[in-house]
Amino acid sequence: MRIPFDELKATFEEILKSRGIKEETARISAENFASSSADGVYTHGVNRFPKVISYLERGLINGNGEPERVFSMGAVERWDGHMGLGNVNAKKAMDRACGLASLHGIAMVALKNTSHWMRGGAYGWQAAERGFIGLCWTNSMPNMPPWGGTDPRLGNNPLVIAVPSPDGNHAVIDMAMSQFSYGKIELARLKGETLPVPGGWNKGGALTCDPKEIEESRLVLPMGYWKGSGLSVLLDIAAAVLSGGRTVKEIGEAFGEDAGVSQIFIAMKPEPEALMAVTQVLEDVKASAPREGGSVFYPGEIEKNTRKENMERGIPVLDTVWETIQALKKGGSHG
Amino acid sequence: MRIPFDELKATFEEILKSRGIKEETARISAENFASSSADGVYTHGVNRFPKVISYLERGLINGNGEPERVFSMGAVERWDGHMGLGNVNAKKAMDRACGLASLHGIAMVALKNTSHWMRGGAYGWQAAERGFIGLCWTNSMPNMPPWGGTDPRLGNNPLVIAVPSPDGNHAVIDMAMSQFSYGKIELARLKGETLPVPGGWNKGGALTCDPKEIEESRLVLPMGYWKGSGLSVLLDIAAAVLSGGRTVKEIGEAFGEDAGVSQIFIAMKPEPEALMAVTQVLEDVKASAPREGGSVFYPGEIEKNTRKENMERGIPVLDTVWETIQALKKGGSHG
Numbered sequence: 001m002r003i004p005f006d007e008l009k010a011t012f013e014e015i016l017k018s019r020g021i022k023e024e025t026a027r028i029s030a031e032n033f034a035s036s037s038a039d040g041v042y043t044h045g046v047n048r049f050p051k052v053i054s055y056l057e058r059g060l061i062n063g064n065g066e067p068e069r070v071f072s073m074g075a076v077e078r079w080d081g082h083m084g085l086g087n088v089n090a091k092k093a094m095d096r097a098c099g100l101a102s103l104h105g106i107a108m109v110a111l112k113n114t115s116h117w118m119r120g121g122a123y124g125w126q127a128a129e130r131g132f133i134g135l136c137w138t139n140s141m142p143n144m145p146p147w148g149g150t151d152p153r154l155g156n157n158p159l160v161i162a163v164p165s166p167d168g169n170h171a172v173i174d175m176a177m178s179q180f181s182y183g184k185i186e187l188a189r190l191k192g193e194t195l196p197v198p199g200g201w202n203k204g205g206a207l208t209c210d211p212k213e214i215e216e217s218r219l220v221l222p223m224g225y226w227k228g229s230g231l232s233v234l235l236d237i238a239a240a241v242l243s244g245g246r247t248v249k250e251i252g253e254a255f256g257e258d259a260g261v262s263q264i265f266i267a268m269k270p271e272p273e274a275l276m277a278v279t280q281v282l283e284d285v286k287a288s289a290p291r292e293g294g295s296v297f298y299p300g301e302i303e304k305n306t307r308k309e310n311m312e313r314g315i316p317v318l319d320t321v322w323e324t325i326q327a328l329k330k331g332g333s334h335g
Numbered sequence: 336m337r338i339p340f341d342e343l344k345a346t347f348e349e350i351l352k353s354r355g356i357k358e359e360t361a362r363i364s365a366e367n368f369a370s371s372s373a374d375g376v377y378t379h380g381v382n383r384f385p386k387v388i389s390y391l392e393r394g395l396i397n398g399n400g401e402p403e404r405v406f407s408m409g410a411v412e413r414w415d416g417h418m419g420l421g422n423v424n425a426k427k428a429m430d431r432a433c434g435l436a437s438l439h440g441i442a443m444v445a446l447k448n449t450s451h452w453m454r455g456g457a458y459g460w461q462a463a464e465r466g467f468i469g470l471c472w473t474n475s476m477p478n479m480p481p482w483g484g485t486d487p488r489l490g491n492n493p494l495v496i497a498v499p500s501p502d503g504n505h506a507v508i509d510m511a512m513s514q515f516s517y518g519k520i521e522l523a524r525l526k527g528e529t530l531p532v533p534g535g536w537n538k539g540g541a542l543t544c545d546p547k548e549i550e551e552s553r554l555v556l557p558m559g560y561w562k563g564s565g566l567s568v569l570l571d572i573a574a575a576v577l578s579g580g581r582t583v584k585e586i587g588e589a590f591g592e593d594a595g596v597s598q599i600f601i602a603m604k605p606e607p608e609a610l611m612a613v614t615q616v617l618e619d620v621k622a623s624a625p626r627e628g629g630s631v632f633y634p635g636e637i638e639k640n641t642r643k644e645n646m647e648r649g650i651p652v653l654d655t656v657w658e659t660i661q662a663l664k665k666g667g668s669h670g
Contacts, residue, residue, distance in 0.1 A: 074410065074439035074441075075409065075410045075441050076440030076603075104408075104409035104410040105408045105409040105443070106409075106441055106443045133573055133576065133577065145623060146623050148623075148625055148630055148632065149623025149624060150625065151623050151624055153619055153620060153622075154620070161566070161569040161570075162569075163572045163573050163576060171569055172569075173566055173569050175562045175565065197560055205626060205627070223558070223559030223562045224558030224559035224563060227510045227559065227563075228558075230508040231494075231510065233506060233616065233633065234498060234506055234508050235496075236616060237498045237613050237617075238468055238498050238603075240609075240616070241498060241605045241606075241609045241610060241612050241613065242603060244606065247612050247616050247619075248616070249615065249616060266601075268443065268577060270577060271576075271579065274577070275576060277582050278572050280584065281568065281571060281575070281582050281584060282572075284488055285484070285489070287488075288481050288484025290484060290485065291483055292540070294483045296483040299565040299569060
């Protein structure tokens with residue numbers, strides 16, 4: 001079925017408020033869940049919502065944890081997220097980073113002790129909509145082996161970069177350090193497909209495109225092999241050091257789930273006239289002769305196209321997911 | 336043969352000065368070439384030096400081009416590199432970014448119109464040695480197809496991140512957006528080896544591990560497939576927009592070589608006590624049970640080990656390369 005954006009958002013908001021979340025917090029969080037769904041990132045939008053309610057019930061998220069500034073120096077602030085809703089804390093952090101960047105040219109808000117931010121790309125789009133270049137990343141629980149290793153010690157630590165375009169066609173990437181998410185791997189298995197490129201190791205230690213084998217070994221492949229492995233380590237260290245928060249290892253030890261993570265939000269203020277370069281580059285990328293039967297998309301283009309369609313026709317929601325959410329509305333538990 | 340660091344550096348310095356380069360500029364540049372060689376990055380150290388001399392002769396590098404600050408606002412400066420030596424401009428830019436970051440917590444120097452910075456990792460190590468977190472990247476000439484495309488429109492746009500460790504074991508990554516450099520691909524062919532993972536497309540449009548096929552097609556693979564492709568686009572746009580300099584497309588049109596590029600240098604000031612996390616994470620990564628016959632290295636470890644060996648035993652230089660360099664000393668052309 002397809003649910004109109006406003007109905008989806010109102011539903012999320014109602015459920016969050018029924019769990020004792022303050023009105024403004026519920027509104028910001030609901031807006032994020034609905035927008036991510038509108039952009040086609042259902043895994044971190046409507047499909048993820050019931051899990052967040054379960055985290056609230058289990059106390060892994062503090063529904064009324066408010067972000068608090070604990071340090072300020074020049075263009076840098078450090079905040080304690082007090083385990084509050086991750087998508088609300090992250091939005092406020094990127095908002096503040098943009099505000100500081102309009103004074104200093106570049107600014108950073110480092111956030112510790114926060115919850116999973118859901119779709120990282122949201123904070124890139126947010127910065128771009130305000131006319132800023134956004135750069136942000138998060139760490140996570142350990143879920144990926146380092147290159148050369150055989151046990152999950154790295155986070156998938158998504159990295160987001162966004163550059164605003166004068167015509168609204170912003171360039172945005174949102175990339176986890178694993179080649180595929182477990183959500184994508186599961187989807188391939190359910191569809192009876194193999195992955196287009198290797199996505200992890202099998203139990204025998206060989207690289208494989210078979211989603212079932214990766215789900216068995218729980219060893220996903222870093223994107224770019226040794227490159228994503230190294231980048232994951234650096235993003236983790238930088239996030240923990242700059243925020244004073246937990247490392248991937250400490251998240252694993254404290255929670256064993258994506259809770260109490262560390263995040264960095266950097267905003268940079270471009271000169272408006274320099275932004276002409278964005279359109280020029282994106283048009284050049286699009287002009288590349290495509291492989292047979294394929295297309296070339298610029299980073300952010302698919303989300304933009306999906307958003308347009310979903311805002312017009314409503315957001316596709318799986319029947320079972322909608323039933324679960326309706327049950328939450330009636331005060332039921334998440335499952 | 337192995338050449339002692341001081342002799343290598345003095346040789347570079349002498350040759351640069353004989354080409355009319357100022358004393359201080361020659362010293363900084365020579366130090367960079369020798370240090371990159373000491374760290375084992377010969378491709379961007381001693382092996383690359385003759386090419387830089389040829390660029391000076393051809394006027395693609397302006398030996399006395401000095402970086403000039405053209406804009407300043409808060410924690411941000413924009414510089415014009417005036418086509419000067421890339422490794423000198425880049426060192427000065429990262430130095431200034433660290434200086435500004437000690438005042439503002441975070442700072443950026445955006446550099447346009449500069450030359451190839453040689454080994455990007457050098458500026459990460461530089462920031463880390465000064466106790467700063469360094470984040471820098473450059474764009475390049477078009478040399479890689481976008482994901483889904485068939486002609487080279489993206490740069491390999493290396494990205495560098497460094498975090499200082501209190502014990503000097505800094506964590507540093509220096510990664511191009513291509514899975515392999517053409518240098519690595521050539522080396523595999525010369526050794527008669529195949530690449531360990533796909534490194535590009537063959538002329539038939541299939542992914543291949545055969546170095547010869549990739550050299551024929553000139554189509555290298557973005558690291559992480561679509562991920563490195565997207566990241567390359569964003570790094571290019573951000574570098575050009577923030578510096579007011581050339582995009583990858585414009586570099587291709589203006590020079591068709593790595594000249595007149597755009598670069599970003601960001602420095603962040605960590606709290607000294609927070610740096611304990613660095614050692615903890617690196618030790619945890621190293622503790623991963625290795626694959627059979629393999630080892631797990633933290634990012635920066637191999638360079639550190641190589642540096643130690645090369646400073647003690649001298650830097651390995653190929654006979655033919657050393658002959659070429661000796662000829663340059665006598666005032667000869669690059670060959």
